[in-house]
Amino acid sequence: MLCSLCGVLFYFVVFVGAVLVFFRFWIKTLANPCKSYTCMVGKTVIVTGANTGIGYYSALDFAKRGANVILACRNERKANEAKDSIIKKSGNPNISIKLVDFRSLKSIREFCADVNKTVEKIDVLLNNAGAAGLKPGLTEDGLDGVWQTNYFSPYLLTVLLVEKLKKSGPCRVVNVASIMGKLSNVSLETVNTCNESMVYSWTKQCNILFTRELAKRLKDTKVHVYALHPGAIYTDIWRHLPKWFLLVWIPMMKFIYKTAEEGAQTSIYCSVAKECENDSGKLYAECKEIEMYDSCKDMTFAEALWEKSADLVKLQEHERI
Numbered sequence: 001m002l003c004s005l006c007g008v009l010f011y012f013v014v015f016v017g018a019v020l021v022f023f024r025f026w027i028k029t030l031a032n033p034c035k036s037y038t039c040m041v042g043k044t045v046i047v048t049g050a051n052t053g054i055g056y057y058s059a060l061d062f063a064k065r066g067a068n069v070i071l072a073c074r075n076e077r078k079a080n081e082a083k084d085s086i087i088k089k090s091g092n093p094n095i096s097i098k099l100v101d102f103r104s105l106k107s108i109r110e111f112c113a114d115v116n117k118t119v120e121k122i123d124v125l126l127n128n129a130g131a132a133g134l135k136p137g138l139t140e141d142g143l144d145g146v147w148q149t150n151y152f153s154p155y156l157l158t159v160l161l162v163e164k165l166k167k168s169g170p171c172r173v174v175n176v177a178s179i180m181g182k183l184s185n186v187s188l189e190t191v192n193t194c195n196e197s198m199v200y201s202w203t204k205q206c207n208i209l210f211t212r213e214l215a216k217r218l219k220d221t222k223v224h225v226y227a228l229h230p231g232a233i234y235t236d237i238w239r240h241l242p243k244w245f246l247l248v249w250i251p252m253m254k255f256i257y258k259t260a261e262e263g264a265q266t267s268i269y270c271s272v273a274k275e276c277e278n279d280s281g282k283l284y285a286e287c288k289e290i291e292m293y294d295s296c297k298d299m300t301f302a303e304a305l306w307e308k309s310a311d312l313v314k315l316q317e318h319e320r321i
């Protein structure tokens with residue numbers, strides 16, 4: 001009796017172990033690092049959400065390439081820690097901070113006005129900041145907090161900087177999306193609605209639709225637009241999951257998921273690689289182009305989404321592009 005139980009347990013452990021090793025191999029070992037040697041001395045890069053996770057490692061990589069890096073973060077203490085650490089690890093002192101909160105349209109507007117005034121040329125805008133697992137709820141702007149952080153704020157931020165980007169060309173706008181956008185099915189009715197189980201996927205699908213529509217609207221300029229899925233990565237993004245779940249989940253993630261540094265590679269690729277310099281409106285993963293998700297192919301919807309977003313973030317007539 002006892003022994004047959006031991007037997008069952010043994011096979012169970014072997015089975016779980018095999019599954020974990022399989023996923024580790026698939027997610028981590030097959031990951032493709034960015035092989036570009038592009039030098040970025042004299043170039044300016046803005047990274048949103050650069051204080052931690054893949055945003056931090058993207059910013060560090062640009063710093064090592066000699067870029068002037070602007071860390072666009074909401075928390076001054078965390079931003080300063082990241083800045084000191086990047087300067088120390090890269091030996092590049094040209095790292096600065098601009099504070100911005102993605103849960104406030106006013107803050108985005110102030111940030112853009114500041115960048116517009118103080119930054120001469122933007123070579124890369126990496127729209128990386130994002131959040132998952134937050135409880136739904138409206139912000140002071142009357143928008144859902146997850147929608148605003150992941151989609152409306154990057155939308156507004158990019159649109160307000162378009163004139164500057166056009167003058168900066170050739171330059172790149174890189175939008176960090178997710179494979180979650182593939183299985184998603186957003187509609188004009190569900191935009192800005194609080195559905196806890198769907199909201200993250202919807203916003204990530206919108207990041208890709210935004211990329212395609214922006215590329216279309218800027219096709220006669222030297223601004224190139226990219227969307228990407230960074231992979232499954234162990235970062236702070238999981239911090240809002242229940243504590244008991246994290247107890248099991250964190251050790252598993254550490255084993256099978258990419259590190260933040262591994263997870264930053266496709267963001268870096270889209271920002272610096274020469275081989276995709278003439279692309280725009282495409283989707284990437286593991287440092288190469290991948291087929292556009294079916295959920296993001298409808299350009300009539302992409303245009304309608306753009307217009308609805310312009311209304312929701314209260315874009316003025318003269319700011320529309």
Ligand SMILES: NC(=O)c1ccc[n+]([C@@H]2O[C@H](COP(=O)([O-])OP(=O)(O)OC[C@H]3O[C@@H](n4cnc5c(N)ncnc54)[C@H](OP(=O)(O)O)[C@@H]3O)[C@@H](O)[C@H]2O)c1
Nearest residue numbers: 049053054074101102103128129130178232233235236237
């Ligand atoms: N991790 C994954 O497996 C995975 C998979 C697919 C896609 N992604 C995407 O990758 C991007 C980066 O995620 P990550 O995994 O590196 O997550 P992370 O470690 O949690 O970093 C997210 C960054 O966004 C910032 N942020 C969040 N809310 C903000 C707000 N209201 N205002 C300003 N900044 C805000 C965070 O700042 P604070 O530190 O102040 O909160 C942090 O710097 C996200 O867009 C995410 O959707 C991640």
Ligand SMILES: *[C@@H]1O[C@H](CO)[C@@H](O)[C@H](O)[C@H]1NC(C)=O
Nearest residue numbers: 041042066067091092093094
């Ligand atoms: C810092 O920026 C200046 C001006 O763009 C540049 O000349 C210098 O080489 C940069 N320093 C480093 C270490 O990259």
Ligand SMILES: *[C@@H]1O[C@H](CO)[C@@H](O)[C@H](O)[C@H]1NC(C)=O
Nearest residue numbers: 112113114116117160161163
């Ligand atoms: C950026 O600056 C230009 C010139 O100073 C000004 O015309 C434009 O309105 C500014 N744009 C934003 C978004 O602040």
Ligand SMILES: *[C@@H]1O[C@H](CO)[C@@H](O)[C@H](O)[C@H]1NC(C)=O
Nearest residue numbers: 182183184185186187294295
């Ligand atoms: C998305 O929704 C539309 C209409 O609501 C439906 O026709 C379509 O099959 C759905 N697609 C997916 C992938 O669920």
Ligand SMILES: *[C@@H]1O[C@H](CO)[C@@H](O)[C@H](O)[C@H]1NC(C)=O
Nearest residue numbers: 185193194195196197198199
């Ligand atoms: C959220 O979306 C899921 C999947 O589309 C659906 O089953 C569920 O009913 C929705 N919940 C609410 C509150 O709308």
Ligand SMILES: *[C@@H]1O[C@H](CO)[C@@H](O)[C@H](O)[C@H]1NC(C)=O
Nearest residue numbers: 170273274275276277278279
């Ligand atoms: C991109 O276009 C420019 C100008 O047409 C060309 O010189 C360059 O070789 C192209 N780059 C790639 C990687 O195709």
